[in-house]
Amino acid sequence: MSDGRNGPVTIHDVARAAGVSIGTVSKALNNTGSLAPATREKVLAAVKALNFRPNVLAKSLHTGLSGTVGLISNDSFGRFTMPIMEGLEGVLSENGMGVFMCNATDDAEREKAHLEQLLAKQIDGIVVTSRRADRRPAVDLQGIGLPVIYVFSHSDDPDDLTLLPDDEGGAFTAVSHLIQSGRKRIAHVTGPDHFEAVRLRQKGWLAALAQAGLPPGPILHGEWSEAHGRALTTELMVGPFRPDAILCGNDRIARGAADALRESGLRVPEDVALVGFDNWKVMVEACRPPLTSVDMNLRELGAETGRRMVQMIRGTPQSGTIRLPCSLVLRDSA
C-alpha cells in the first residue's frame, strides 16, 4: 500500500498530501508545538493513507541518539548469552530501542573491529557479555563517554557498571534448603576453581554450613561435564565422608552425580540429595530424578541490564558491581 512510485515515502509526501508544511507534519507526529486538532487529524490521515514511516536515521542524525545498543558477546551467542539477550532485547524494544549483535569470541582483534563498527553506527550504549572465567580489561572507548554495562562478565575497572548473578547467595540458599530438609553431611562437587563463580559458590556453601553449625564436607573440583560429575561423585562416595547431600557446581555435574549414584545402588534423594546450578531446562528435566537447581535468572539479569542502560542513556551514570538474586527451583532430587 505504499504509493507505488518513486521509492520511499517521506515527510514531504505527507506534507503535500495533507496540504501543509513538513514542519507541521513533524509536529503532528510528535505531538509538539501547537496545532489545531483538525490539522493534526488531517496530517495523521495522510500519514495513514501513505503508510508513512519516519526515517529513524534522519531523526538520529538530528538528535544524536540512534536508539540502538551494541551487544558484544564473547560467548559465541552461547547458552548463557541467550537468555540475557532475550531479557535485554525485550526491555529495549519496549522502549523503542534495538540491539546490535556482535560476536567477538574472546578475540581482542575482532572485539576492536566490532567496537569501531558500533561507534561508527552511533550506538547509544554498549553491553558486554562473556563466558565469565575472569575479569576482563575494560572496553577501550577512546575517551568517548558512552554508557557501558558488563553483564555476566566483569570489567577490571571499578568505575564501570557490572551486573552479575549472586552466586554466593544462590549456593547459600541451596545449602540452607538441604539443611532445612534434614541433611547434615553436605559435600560440594564443582568446576575448576579459576572461575570466580566457583569460588563464590563455595563460599556460599561454607557460609550456610557454618551458620547451621555443620562441618564442611569435602569439595571436589573437575571439569563442567557429566563425565566428571560421575567420576568425582564415585570418588566421593568411596571416601570416608559419607555425604547425605551434594551441592553440584552446575547441572551437568549434578546429572553425572545422579547417574553415578543410581548406578551404584543409591537412591536420590532418599540416600543422597542433589542440587544443581543453572536450572538448564534440558538437563534438569532429563535428569533422573528431575533435578532441583539454582536458577541464575539470567533473563531478569538481561532485563535489568536493559533498564539500567535506558537510565544511563537518559543521563544517569551508574557504576559498581551489582549482584542479582538467584532462586532455587525445587524438583525431585532435593
Added chain:
Amino acid sequence: MSDGRNGPVTIHDVARAAGVSIGTVSKALNNTGSLAPATREKVLAAVKALNFRPNVLAKSLHTGLSGTVGLISNDSFGRFTMPIMEGLEGVLSENGMGVFMCNATDDAEREKAHLEQLLAKQIDGIVVTSRRADRRPAVDLQGIGLPVIYVFSHSDDPDDLTLLPDDEGGAFTAVSHLIQSGRKRIAHVTGPDHFEAVRLRQKGWLAALAQAGLPPGPILHGEWSEAHGRALTTELMVGPFRPDAILCGNDRIARGAADALRESGLRVPEDVALVGFDNWKVMVEACRPPLTSVDMNLRELGAETGRRMVQMIRGTPQSGTIRLPCSLVLRDSA
C-alpha cells in the same frame, strides 16, 4: 583521545585541521575523485590525530542503505538460532554490515511491531528464523521491496527465498552408514510427525533402506525428549522386530535410547548401533557411548544466508527453497 571539547568530532573538524574543505576530506577517506597524494596524506593524518570516525547514519541517509540486516527470531534465541546467528553475523560483519536482533516468539503482534521498528530503521534486508514446526505466513512487507530470507523456517510464498538443512539427505547418509557397517534391521525413533523435518528424515531413512533392498523397520513417534527416547526404545526392543540399529530423530531421543539399551543389558554399538540428529555438543558428548550424529551445519546455513543476503542487497534477487547438506559425525555409537 577525542579532542575533549564540544562533542563528537565531525568531518568539519578534520577539514579545519587539515586546512581543506569537507569535500576533500570525504574524497581522501573514500579514495574517490582526484587528489594530490600530499593532500590525501595530510587529511588522513588529521583523521588519525582527531580519531575521526565517519557517522554512518549520515552516510546512510545519503545512500539509502543502512548496512544493517534485521533478524527476526521466533525461537527466543534458542539453541537452533544461535549457530545460525553466529554464521550470519560473521559473514555480514566481514562485509561491514551489522545484525539487528528481534525476538518475536511466535507472537504475530510482536513480530509486526518489530517489523515496524526495523523498517523505520531503514534496514537493508530481513532474515526470519524459527523453530520450524511448519510453514509460516510470509512477513508482510506492505509492498516495500526488501530482501527477505527465511532460514530454518519456511515461508508459504514460493517466491520467497528459504534456506533449510537437507533433512532427508542427512537421514539417508546416516542410514547408509549403518548399512555399510553391516546393519540390516534398522528402526526409526523420532519426534512428532507434524514436523516437516520428521517426515523428511523418515523419507531419507526409507530411501536408504530401499536402495539396499532392506525391509523398513518400525517407526515410533514421540516427543523430542530423553524420556520418550527411553520409553519408545524399550517398547521397540520388546517388540517382534529386533533392530540392530536405530536412527533417532534427535540427540535427546538417541541419548534416551542409549540409556534404555544399556540398562536392559544391551551394548551400544555391538548389539544395537545408534545415530542421533543435531550433533548437539553437550548431548553427544555426555551420551554413553559418545553419539554418532547428523550435523545440520547450522553455522554454515547462517553463513550462506549472510552471503545470499549480501547478494540480494546488491541487487540480485533470489527465490526458491534451497537445502544445504548435513554431515555425519562419527563417534562410538555407530
Added chain:
DNA sequence: CTAAGGTAGGAAAAGGTTTTCCGATCGCAG
C-alpha cells in the same frame, strides 16, 4: 608567449527529519 587541456580542490545541493523563530490570521475587547 599564449592558448588549450588537464587536474586539484572547493562550493553547494541533496538526503529526511526536528526545532526554533517568526509572520499571519482570527477573535475579542474597547
Added chain:
DNA sequence: CTGCGATCGGAAAACCTTTTCCTACCTTAG
C-alpha cells in the same frame, strides 16, 4: 471599527556526509 493578543502554521537552519559540478591554476605544446 480598530487594535492587541493569542494561536496556528510555515520557513529555514541544523544534523553529517557524499557527490556533482565548476573554477582556478599549472603545465605543456604550438
